[in-house]
Every structure is written in structure tokens, then in C-alpha cells.
Amino acid sequence: MDKLVIRGGNPLLGTIRVSGAKNAALPAMAAALLTEEPVILENIPQVRDIITERNLLAAMGAEVELGYGRAQHRTTLCCRHLVNPEASYELVKTMRASTLVLGPLVARTGEARVSLPGGCAIGARPIDLHIKGLEKLGAEITQEHGYIKAQAKRLKGAHIVFEKITVTGTEDLLMAATLADGDTVMENCAREPEVTDLANLLVKMGARIDGIGTSTLKIHGVEKLHGAKHRIIPDRIEAGTFIIAGALTGGDLMIQGCDPSHLGALLSKLEENGVKLRVNSDTVRVMGDSQLKPSDITTEEYPGFPTDMQAQYMTLATQCEGTSVVVENIFENRFMHAQELVRMGANIKIEGRRAIVRGRTPLSGAAVQASDLRASASLVIAALVAEGETIIDRVYHIDRGYEHIEEKLRNVGAEIKRIGELFPRKASPVAVS
Numbered sequence: 001m002d003k004l005v006i007r008g009g010n011p012l013l014g015t016i017r018v019s020g021a022k023n024a025a026l027p028a029m030a031a032a033l034l035t036e037e038p039v040i041l042e043n044i045p046q047v048r049d050i051i052t053e054r055n056l057l058a059a060m061g062a063e064v065e066l067g068y069g070r071a072q073h074r075t076t077l078c079c080r081h082l083v084n085p086e087a088s089y090e091l092v093k094t095m096r097a098s099t100l101v102l103g104p105l106v107a108r109t110g111e112a113r114v115s116l117p118g119g120c121a122i123g124a125r126p127i128d129l130h131i132k133g134l135e136k137l138g139a140e141i142t143q144e145h146g147y148i149k150a151q152a153k154r155l156k157g158a159h160i161v162f163e164k165i166t167v168t169g170t171e172d173l174l175m176a177a178t179l180a181d182g183d184t185v186m187e188n189c190a191r192e193p194e195v196t197d198l199a200n201l202l203v204k205m206g207a208r209i210d211g212i213g214t215s216t217l218k219i220h221g222v223e224k225l226h227g228a229k230h231r232i233i234p235d236r237i238e239a240g241t242f243i244i245a246g247a248l249t250g251g252d253l254m255i256q257g258c259d260p261s262h263l264g265a266l267l268s269k270l271e272e273n274g275v276k277l278r279v280n281s282d283t284v285r286v287m288g289d290s291q292l293k294p295s296d297i298t299t300e301e302y303p304g305f306p307t308d309m310q311a312q313y314m315t316l317a318t319q320c321e322g323t324s325v326v327v328e329n330i331f332e333n334r335f336m337h338a339q340e341l342v343r344m345g346a347n348i349k350i351e352g353r354r355a356i357v358r359g360r361t362p363l364s365g366a367a368v369q370a371s372d373l374r375a376s377a378s379l380v381i382a383a384l385v386a387e388g389e390t391i392i393d394r395v396y397h398i399d400r401g402y403e404h405i406e407e408k409l410r411n412v413g414a415e416i417k418r419i420g421e422l423f424p425r426k427a428s429p430v431a432v433s
């Protein structure tokens with residue numbers, strides 16, 4: 001099992017190019033199930049979850065070509081011949097987002113058999129809202145042996161009001177509704193940029209969707225969708241992660257190829273913390289030479305402060321002079337990184353959904369364990385500012401959502417290496433200013 005070894009204290013200087021958004025690429029790949037024609041997706045991140053999704057679709061009979069060499073970040077998917085509309089437990093248990101195939105499969109083939117995802121480190125992660133929405137669209141749902149089975153000759157347009165805002169629930173049902181007979185109105189939808197990016201791809205495929213980017217989506221179902229070519233949006237969470245790393249390491253870091261309009265809540269919060277930022281259309285420059293002030297956050301659905309940045313922000317809060325309160329409203333168990341940060345010297349008290357962070361506390365390197373994707377990112381940031389060496393175990397968590405993280409950080413001066421991998425990767429050509 002790979003580990004990351006990081007020696008803290010180096011200022012990060014130079015440019016990091018942001019990869020495509022994993023959470024936009026996953027639904028976009030699932031959308032290819034809706035047509036028998038090829039779908040070409042560009043700016044796909046080279047991360048573990050993309051491989052898992054490729055394996056999932058291939059197991060159904062889809063032809064999925066993941067680009068290599070120069071076309072490394074492109075995938076061509078052709079789901080002309082679907083022979084096995086099933087997402088097995090083996091694959092779903094490693095990636096909850098596999099449930100995104102449920103809606104497209106039953107819309108395209110009339111049936112789907114998807115393993116229930118089960119919980120994960122950050123929470124129970126039910127899919128009851130996906131199921132209720134599919135039933136509204138006329139699917140017959142049964143549950144047996146840990147699998148959800150959905151059947152429908154043809155889905156019918158319906159009026160769906162989400163009891164809770166759900167990102168993949170919105171995406172799953174949006175895809176299903178594009179091929180339903182009649183009109184569908186979905187209210188209280190998620191408005192994350194990844195949902196909007198999926199809707200834009202579906203429109204390119206011939207879907208008829210109004211209200212894109214708002215919490216009410218109106219879909220006029222069509223008989224068929226056709227192939228399309230689409231470039232995935234940049235990863236706002238990867239960008240935010242590196243911005244916080246730049247803010248804490250006393251350097252001067254240019255985050256390139258991001259979309260700052262997707263980072264409003266984070267950027268305005270960091271300005272409250274006293275972080276020096278220069279924001280342009282597709283770059284954020286962060287200068288880490290300022291004394292940081294504490295500030296509270298409460299995670300909310302987009303455009304509120306993203307839950308996927310909560311762990312990384314907690315690391316920043318440990319370096320602010322004063323007390324910050326972090327409230328996690330989206331998931332019931334997303335503070336696992338706190339105890340690891342405490343082992344590195346942080347002063348954090350957990351009270352239910354609130355974490356009280358008292359800074360500034362010097363951090364010292366330690367052997368720590370990653371528990372989930374974003375918790376691992378918060379530990380990497382902590383290691384970059386800690387005195388001495390940190391060894392982060394279970395790095396496969398971070399590989400799920402961060403492309404070549406050690407190369408990107410090493411190219412801007414971090415002392416970081418991966419141990420345990422059989423064939424060391426050569427550094428990818430990343431622009432350095």
C-alpha cells in the first residue's frame with residue numbers, strides 16, 4: 001500500500017495546473033449510456049475513480065477507450081451494445097458514484113441492477129432519493145440481495161421535489177428524465193458546477209433542458225440522444241486544496257486552469273482569513289506571507305462553503321491566531337482528519353457537528369493515516385507546513401481524486417515522495433513559472 005513521505009517547511013513557488021473535475025467526469029461518463037453513439041470527453045483527470053468507472057461501464061458491454069500518451073486526458077465511450085445492465089457490488093463498494101449508472105441504464109435499456117453502495121467513512125450515504133425519483137418516473141423498483149433492481153418499459157415524465165439537495169441524485173434523475181416520455185420538473189435540485197456541466201453535455205447530446213444552473217430543472221423527454229464531444233470543467237476542489245497549501249507554506253503559488261467563479265465561497269472566506277489572493281479569469285495566485293486570522297465556516301450545498309473543502313480548511317484554521325468554529329452540515333461523520341491533525345499538534349475539540357479549532361499551533365511531522373479522499377488532502381497540507389517528516393498511509397484514498405499529486409507539489413518545491421509503488425512514475429511536464 002503506497003505511502004507519501006513529506007518533509008515540511010518548504011515554501012511553494014511556481015505554477016500548478018489544475019486537472020479536470022472528477023465529480024464532473026463521473027456523471028459525464030455515465031451519460032454515454034444514454035446513446036448508442038460515441039461520446040468523447042476531454043480534460044478527464046487521471047485518477048483511480050475514472051478507472052473504476054471505465055471498468056464498470058466495460059463490464060456492461062460498453063467500449064471505453066481511455067487516452068494514452070498525448071491524449072492522456074481524453075476518453076471515448078461507445079455504449080452501442082449493452083449486454084449486462086448491472087453495477088456489481090465489487091465495483092460499487094469501491095466507488096459510491098457508481099450509482100450514477102442507475103438512471104441512465106433504466107432509461108436506455110428498460111432495466112438496471114445496481115448494488116446498494118453501503119456506507120463509507122464519511123457517512124451512511126443512502127440513495128433513497130434516487131430511488132424515490134425513479135419510482136416517480138414510473139420505474140418498478142425491487143430490492144434483493146443488496147441490489148436495487150429498476151425496470152420500466154419507458155419512463156414517464158413526472159414532477160419531482162427533492163426532500164434534500166443531492167448532487168448525484170439530481171444527476172441520476174436528470175439523465176433518466178432526458179429519455180422519459182413527456183415533461184419532467186425537478187425542484188430543489190443541486191446547483192453544483194458539476195451538475196451544470198452534465199446538463200450542458202446532455203444538451204449537446206440532444207436533450208431538452210431548461211433552468212440549467214438553477215434549483216428547478218425542466219426536461220422535455222426525447223426518443224433518442226446522439227453522441228457529442230465535451231470538455232470537462234476544471235476541478236474546483238483540487239484548485240481549492242492547492243490554494244490553501246499555498247496560503248500556509250509562505251510561498252507564491254499560481255493555480256492555473258481553474259474557474260474562480262466556482263470558488264466564490266472559499267475565496268471570500270480566505271480573504272476574511274487575511275490570505276493574499278490575485279484572481280483572474282482562469283488563475284488564482286496565492287501569496288503565503290500574511291498572518292492568518294480565524295474565521296468560522298458552515299458547510300452547505302453550492303454556492304455555500306463546500307463540504308469537500310472542510311477538511312482542508314480545518315488545517316488552515318490550525319494556523320490562524322485565534323479560534324475558528326467548523327460546522328459540517330452535509331455529512332454526519334466527516335471529522336476523521338481532526339484526530340490525525342491533533343496528533344500533529346493541532347488543538348481541535350469535536351462537539352457533534354462542530355469542531356472548535358484553536359490556533360495558531362505549530363505542527364510537527366508524524367505517521368498519520370488517510371481515511372477518505374478529502375481528509376487525506378488535509379493531511380498533505382498539514383505535512384507541508386509541519387516541522388519534520390510526515391508519513392501518510394493509505395494513499396489510495398488520495399489517488400481517487402488527485403492526479404499525480406506528488407509530481408504537482410514537487411514541481412513547486414515540496415519535499416514529497418511516494419514509497420511502496422512498484423514503478424516510480426516520471427514527473428509529468430507541468431508548467432512552472
Ligand code: EPZ
Pocket residue numbers: 023026096097123124125126127128129130131164165166167168169190194307308330331332373374401
Ligand atoms: C457528491 O456526493 C460528491 N460526489 C461528493 O464528493 C460531495 O461531498 C457531495 O456530493 C456533497 O457535495 C460526487 O459527485 C461523485 P449528496 P453525493 O447526495 O451525491 C444525503 C468527494 O470528495 N442523501 O449530495 O453522494 C447524503 O447522505 C465526494 O469528491 C440522502 O439522504 O452527495 C448527504 O447527507 C465525497 N439520500 C446529503 O444528502 C440520498 O438519496 C448530500 O449528499 C442522497 C443523498
